[in-house]
Structure formats: C-alpha cells, structure tokens
Amino acid sequence: MQPHDRVPFHRPTLAAAAFEAVREVLSLGALTGGGARTAACHALLRGRLPDTVPFLTTSCTDALEMAVLLLEIRPGDEVVMPSWTFSSCANAVLLRGGVPVFVDVEPGTLNIDPARIPEALTPRTRAVLCVHYAGIACRMDDLRDLCTARGLALIEDAAQAFGSTWRGRPLGGWGDLGAFSFHGTKNVGCGEGGALLVNRPDLVTRAEILWEKGTNRLDYARNGRPHYDWVDIGSSFLPSEVTAAILEKQFEIADALTARRCAAWETYARLLAPDAEGASVRMLDVPAPARHNGHIFAVRVGGRARRDRVMAFLAERGIETRTHYRPLHASPAAARHGRAVGSLTVSEEAGDGLIRLPLDSHITPAEQERVVATLLDGLRQADTAPLRQVSPADAP
Numbered sequence: 001m002q003p004h005d006r007v008p009f010h011r012p013t014l015a016a017a018a019f020e021a022v023r024e025v026l027s028l029g030a031l032t033g034g035g036a037r038t039a040a041c042h043a044l045l046r047g048r049l050p051d052t053v054p055f056l057t058t059s060c061t062d063a064l065e066m067a068v069l070l071l072e073i074r075p076g077d078e079v080v081m082p083s084w085t086f087s088s089c090a091n092a093v094l095l096r097g098g099v100p101v102f103v104d105v106e107p108g109t110l111n112i113d114p115a116r117i118p119e120a121l122t123p124r125t126r127a128v129l130c131v132h133y134a135g136i137a138c139r140m141d142d143l144r145d146l147c148t149a150r151g152l153a154l155i156e157d158a159a160q161a162f163g164s165t166w167r168g169r170p171l172g173g174w175g176d177l178g179a180f181s182f183h184g185t186k187n188v189g190c191g192e193g194g195a196l197l198v199n200r201p202d203l204v205t206r207a208e209i210l211w212e213k214g215t216n217r218l219d220y221a222r223n224g225r226p227h228y229d230w231v232d233i234g235s236s237f238l239p240s241e242v243t244a245a246i247l248e249k250q251f252e253i254a255d256a257l258t259a260r261r262c263a264a265w266e267t268y269a270r271l272l273a274p275d276a277e278g279a280s281v282r283m284l285d286v287p288a289p290a291r292h293n294g295h296i297f298a299v300r301v302g303g304r305a306r307r308d309r310v311m312a313f314l315a316e317r318g319i320e321t322r323t324h325y326r327p328l329h330a331s332p333a334a335a336r337h338g339r340a341v342g343s344l345t346v347s348e349e350a351g352d353g354l355i356r357l358p359l360d361s362h363i364t365p366a367e368q369e370r371v372v373a374t375l376l377d378g379l380r381q382a383d384t385a386p387l388r389q390v391s392p393a394d395a396p
C-alpha cells in the first residue's frame with residue numbers, strides 16, 4: 001500500500017495566519033495569559049454567542065471544573081449526566097466531593113435522555129450536565145424546562161459542539177454554563193484549549209475571580225486599583241497568549257472548516273444510506289431543530305466482536321477508525337465514585353459497537369467512497385468468514 005492510500009482518522013488544519021500571530025506574540029514577549037489575544041478571542045466568542053460572557057481556559061476539562069466550582073457543588077451534591085461521555089465530566093464533580101449520577105442516552109442521538117432524568121433526582125441533586133455528542137444538540141427545550149421546574153442548574157458540555165445550534169441558537173449558550181473544547185482533534189483546535197461560557201449575569205463577577213486564581217485581579221486591572229487580593233477559591237484556568245493567538249486565527253476560519261466537515265458528513269450519510277439497513281449499520285439521528293457541525297461521523301455495527309473485526313479489516317487496508325467512550329458507569333472508577341440509575345443498555349451498546357469513521361476538513365469524496373466500500377466489505381466478511389482469532393477484549 002502506498003502512503004497516499006492511507007486514510008488517517010483526523011488531519012488537523014491550522015490557519016496560515018496562526019504562524020505570524022505566534023511570531024508576533026513571541027516578539028512582543030507578552031506570553032502570559034489574559035492579554036490582547038485572549039481579549040480578541042473573547043470578543044470573537046461574544047460575537048457568536050452575544051448573551052454570554054466567555055472565559056478562555058486551557059481545556060474543556062478545565063472549563064467543566066470551573067463550572068462546577070462556580071455552582072458551588074459541595075461534598076455529597078449530585079450532578080446527573082449521561083454515562084456515554086468522557087471522564088472529565090465525572091471528574092469535575094468528583095474534585096468537589098460531589099457524586100456523578102449516570103443515566104442512559106437516547107438510541108438515536110446518544111445524547112442524554114430527558115425522560116431518564118426524573119428517576120435520578122434526589123434532594124441532593126444540584127445540576128444536570130448534558131453532552132452534545134458528535135456536535136448534535138441535546139433536547140434543549142426539554143432539559144431547560146426540567147431544570148427550571150426542579151430548580152437545577154444546567155451545564156452544557158459542548159466540547160464537540162462549537163458551531164452547532166438548537167432552534168438556531170448556538171450550543172453552549174443554552175445552559176447556565178457551557179463548555180467548549182479546542183483540543184487539536186476538534187473542528188477548531190489550538191492543541192489544548194477550551195472556554196467556559198457564563199450565561200447567567202449573577203455568576204460573572206465570581207467567574208472572573210475563580211479564573212484568576214481566586215483573586216480580584218481583573219477588577220484591579222480594569223479599575224486601576226493599587227493592589228489585588230486573594231478573595232475566594234480559584235485556580236489557574238487561563239491559557240497563555242500563544243495558545244490564544246493560535247485560537248484567534250482558528251476562529252477566523254472556523255466557519256469554513258465546519259462547512260467542509262458538514263459536507264463530508266453528508267457525503268458519508270448519502271453513501272451509506274442505501275446499504276445501512278441491509279448491513280445492520282446505524283447512523284446517528286439529527287433531530288429537526290438541531291443543526292450540527294459535522295464533528296463526528298459515527299456508525300454502530302452491533303456487538304464488540306463484529307465491531308473489532310471490521311475495524312481490523314479497515315486498518316489492514318489503511319483506513320484508520322476509532323471507537324469512542326467506554327460508558328462511565330461501566331468504567332473501573334465508577335464503583336468507587338459514581339451512581340448509575342436505571343438500565344444503561346444504549347450506552348453499553350454504543351461502547352461495544354460504535355466506530356468513528358475518518359473525518360476532517362481535508363477528506364475527499366474519493367477517500368470517503370473507499371471508506372464506505374471497505375466498511376461494507378468488512379461487514380460482509382465479518383458476517384460470513386469464520387473467526388480467525390478472539391481478541392482478549394472478546395474473551396468471556
């Protein structure tokens with residue numbers, strides 16, 4: 001196989017202007033966080049989400065930790081979240097002594113099932129943390145109504161959802177707090193980066209303090225005070241200006257990157273549609289009010305043995321694919337740290353049977369045709385050929 005025949009899972013795109021932007025920051029010697037480049041990123045985020053106050057962070061993980069601090073989650077407090085998500089969601093709660101409570105997701109979208117939440121609520125529940133899987137929106141109206149009726153905070157993990165909307169309104173701006181990731185694999189990436197969006201005016205002043213290591217440094221800088229003080233709990237959430245400079249330039253090409261990914265997403269859906277049912281392949285559903293950002297193209301192909309065999313078949317032919325989460329309720333840390341409510345079979349089935357196909361802003365229709373043809377070949381082979389070997393993961 002020639003190197004050009006490989007289809008990598010993800011090739012990042014870096015704006016050409018980012019190189020000059022970094023050089024400028026370096027030549028000014030102004031590398032520490034909270035400077036002009038951070039302010040420029042904040043302005044760009046406010047342009048996209050006008051009703052929010054953004055805070056750049058070093059990751060979405062950081063943004064989630066800041067969100068939980070801001071909501072004053074205390075030991076024993078519970079936060080309901082989908083089991084089908086990343087460890088950072090649970091860790092943010094655990095770090096404050098809280099308890100992550102896992103519920104199942106909807107089969108169509110793999111987003112938290114609002115109907116599963118009421119049975120998970122107790123007098124200790126403080127918040128719901130929803131995750132827009134693959135950049136496809138959760139049912140935001142239902143979640144907001146539920147949280148309002150029960151007096152709960154709503155946190156959106158929009159790690160994968162920069163540029164996605166629900167009823168035309170950007171994700172990250174629906175909850176009390178929203179968290180983006182700008183990790184290198186995301187639509188808009190700067191290596192490691194994130195942002196917390198504070199959508200409640202009453203939380204903004206304290207957010208400024210938590211972001212700056214528990215000090216009133218922002219107020220001091222803004223109002224020319226003689227000194228600043230340690231006034232609250234906090235941490236070092238802000239990224240360096242080098243990161244912010246890259247991100248600013250990435251934001252400028254964000255819509256073009258997302259448009260290319262969405263076009264590739266539609267191409268996969270069109271190529272797979274005629275054979276999906278016959279090959280027992282399930283794609284993600286996109287609810288009518290959701291407009292997604294083409295972040296992930298995921299298929300579910302059944303159980304783990306079929307999934308692993310088809311992934312190996314694709315890999316042998318140079319096509320790199322990925323599984324995704326191991327559901328949190330079934331992860332080693334869950335027994336010590338979390339609580340699961342109800343049946344979680346949809347999350348478990350996704351953990352066993354989901355494959356993410358190669359997707360980025362570079363992939364060509366020809367590469368996608370090869371991916372789909374090879375996937376369908378692999379599935380036929382997995383269903384007909386005898387098992388060559390059983391991997392340890394398949395052993396009973």
Ligand SMILES: Cc1ncc(COP(=O)(O)O)c(C=O)c1O
Nearest residue numbers: 059060061086088159181183194
């Ligand atoms: C749903 C979700 N939340 C949070 C994160 C963590 O993002 P970061 O790497 O920016 O900390 C991820 C990672 O991809 C994720 O999938």
